[in-house]
Every structure is written in C-alpha cells, then in structure tokens.
Amino acid sequence: MRETGPETLLTTNSPDVKRWTTLVERSPAQDVYYSPEYAEATAEIEQTEPIALVAGPPSCRILAPLLIRRTPATIKISRSEWLDASTPYGYGGLLGLSGHPHPDAMHAFLYQLNDWCLARGLVCCVIRLHPLTAQNLWFHTNDYWSEQLQIHSRGTTSSIDLAQWDDGLDQPCGLRRDRRADLRLATSTLRTTWTTGEAHDSTQSLNIFLALYEKLIERNGADRFFRFPESYFVKLKMLGSRLGIALTWYGDEPVGGNLFLAGPRYAHGHLAATNDIGRKYGASTFLIIEGARWARQRGCELLHLGGGIKPGDSLDDFKRSFGGPSHVYHYVTFVADRKRFDEICKLPFASWPYNLLDSATQHDGRPKE
Numbered sequence: 001m002r003e004t005g006p007e008t009l010l011t012t013n014s015p016d017v018k019r020w021t022t023l024v025e026r027s028p029a030q031d032v033y034y035s036p037e038y039a040e041a042t043a044e045i046e047q048t049e050p051i052a053l054v055a056g057p058p059s060c061r062i063l064a065p066l067l068i069r070r071t072p073a074t075i076k077i078s079r080s081e082w083l084d085a086s087t088p089y090g091y092g093g094l095l096g097l098s099g100h101p102h103p104d105a106m107h108a109f110l111y112q113l114n115d116w117c118l119a120r121g122l123v124c125c126v127i128r129l130h131p132l133t134a135q136n137l138w139f140h141t142n143d144y145w146s147e148q149l150q151i152h153s154r155g156t157t158s159s160i161d162l163a164q165w166d167d168g169l170d171q172p173c174g175l176r177r178d179r180r181a182d183l184r185l186a187t188s189t190l191r192t193t194w195t196t197g198e199a200h201d202s203t204q205s206l207n208i209f210l211a212l213y214e215k216l217i218e219r220n221g222a223d224r225f226f227r228f229p230e231s232y233f234v235k236l237k238m239l240g241s242r243l244g245i246a247l248t249w250y251g252d253e254p255v256g257g258n259l260f261l262a263g264p265r266y267a268h269g270h271l272a273a274t275n276d277i278g279r280k281y282g283a284s285t286f287l288i289i290e291g292a293r294w295a296r297q298r299g300c301e302l303l304h305l306g307g308g309i310k311p312g313d314s315l316d317d318f319k320r321s322f323g324g325p326s327h328v329y330h331y332v333t334f335v336a337d338r339k340r341f342d343e344i345c346k347l348p349f350a351s352w353p354y355n356l357l358d359s360a361t362q363h364d365g366r367p368k369e
Helices: 014-026 036-046 103-120 177-189 202-220 230-242 276-280 283-297 314-320 338-345
Strands: 007-010 049-055 062-075 078-086 122-128 149-161 191-196 243-250 253-262 266-274 302-306 326-335
Touching: 007 014, 014 036, 014 049, 014 062, 036 049, 036 062, 036 230, 049 103, 062 103, 062 122, 103 122, 103 326, 122 338, 149 314, 177 283, 191 202, 191 230, 191 283, 202 230, 202 243, 202 253, 202 266, 230 243, 230 253, 243 276, 243 283, 253 276, 253 283, 266 283, 276 283, 283 302
Parallel strands: 078 122, 266 302
Antiparallel strands: 007 049, 049 062, 062 078, 122 326, 149 302, 149 326, 191 243, 243 253, 253 266
C-alpha cells in the first residue's frame, strides 16, 4: 500500500531536491515561491533549515515549503530554546499538488502537520497564504482545529492584469493619471537594463541593486525585517531565468532597481529601491512597467505587486495606482504545543509570531523586531 503519512524533503539531499522540484512543476498551481531554490535562499535570512513537508491523503497531497527556526531564550532564569517553522518570506503558502484541496484533505493535512510538529518538537507553524489563490478559504471549514489554528488578515495586495494591456502605449490599461505622468517623464529621462539570475553579469547587477537597497533602508530607518544578508541575494541566483534584475540609469548612474520573480502564471515584484534622482524622475513607476512587460513576454497572467507596510499607507496606494485587481492576504498560525506557545508569548521581548494579539483576525501581522 502506498505510504500516506507525511514526507519530509531536504535541500541538502539531491534526490529530495529532484522530487521536490518535480512535485512543484507537475502541480497546476505551481509558483516560484514553492521551489527548493527559493526556500534555500530565504533560509539565509534567519539561518533556518529549509525543508518541504508533503502531507494529506494520497488523492490530494499538499506541499508546504518550510523554514525550521531554532530560537534561544531565558525562561524563569534558566536558558532555554525552542523550534518553530514558517513558510518562506513572500506569498507562497501551501501548494495543492492536484489542485485546490477539498475540506477532508485539509483536515488530513492538518492532522499530519500536528503530529509532524510534535514529533520534532516544533511549538508552532506559521503558513503564509497565497493571496492570488484565496487560500484562506481552505481553512474556514476546519472548526475541529479552532483551538490550534488562527487566521490573521494582513490586508490587501495589488497586481497588474497583464491581459488588460494598451498595446499602442505598451502599458497597463488602468494606469492612473499620476503614474502615466511618471512614465512619460521616466521614458524621456531614464533607461533600464535587464539581467537574469543565470547571466554572467548577474552578480554585478545584484551588487548594484544591493547598494541601492541598503542606502534606502538606512535612509528610511527600516527595522530588521526589511534587511537581508548578502548571502540571500547570492542564493537568489539559483532561480536562474526566474529571477529578473531590472536597473534604471540616469546617464551612467544607477538610480533604481527592482527584483522580479516569475512562475508560469504569476510574476512577483520582490524587492525595490530608488535614490533621490530616481524618485525625481519616476523610476519606481518605470521599473514596475518594465517588470510587467517582462512578465508578459514570459506569458504570465498577473504581475503581483504585494501590499504596503500597513494597509492603506502610501506604498499600498502606489501599488493600487497601476489599476489592477486587489487580493486579500492572510496567514495562519498553527499551534502544536499550546502550553509551550503560551509560555513563550509571556516573554517580555517575544518575537513574531508569539507577539501577535490573541484573536482570530489581526490587521497588522508583519514581524515586529
């Protein structure tokens, strides 16, 4: 009889990586966020262990790319540590290997996830849900797990519908007036160069982007959540042609850059940075339009732009101004060890997800450091 228990795939094992890749590529809902290369890259952010958990019934298996984190702490004067897991940074979430899972399949998946976490000593598992496929609806029929599972609302994200395209102007049909003005100015002033992760000059392009990004982070005084080690960008190159590096230039000076990730159906704006000159000449708008053109050439349906730092802020408004559809973004906290989870929540400097409000829905769910 075929094994129906959970299966753990490691990025350190070549046969596992091959199987992981094959499962993702055969899924009708595959996306770049589910790939072992992306999981391995994001593991560099907090020095976590990247794995894939495959669970659920044989007829409806579900793949969850996960990063296992070990966190030290002092509890009641004694030194302690705990393990937890989360899906990688971004919008991946769960991958139904044969399509959207039915309620019984989700119940089986959660049952196996619970046993898997307990067997490995994991306190909880945080699952970011893919906003383009409404994965939050998969959980609403699982009242059995209500004591262990909380769905958190992060707000909305925006995308560009690449089928709604003005071929004459080579731009999205719904572009807002101020974005059209930005684009006209940028087109007459700036130029853009493209590199992919497999190109011989990808390291040079990433270094230019990283310099722009780090200056932006310092200028804005951003918290640690938005800071990435250099090794993360090095590992992103493993995505090959699925990583697009767009740089915008004012003469010979780089003034902006965007990193784009692409799957078969969806492309994603990943990280972006501009300096004062870039902002003056509309580089941010120019780069997103260039990313949309790149995604259309690859045959993608949407360019997903993400959301703001907080719902309704200026970044959220900027992304909405490209005239595309909006999507609701959720993530799930699944608690396997309630006693340990509650104990950690009481620590004075508890990190995400232990510092979340104890409610079924919370609007600002990003990590607080």
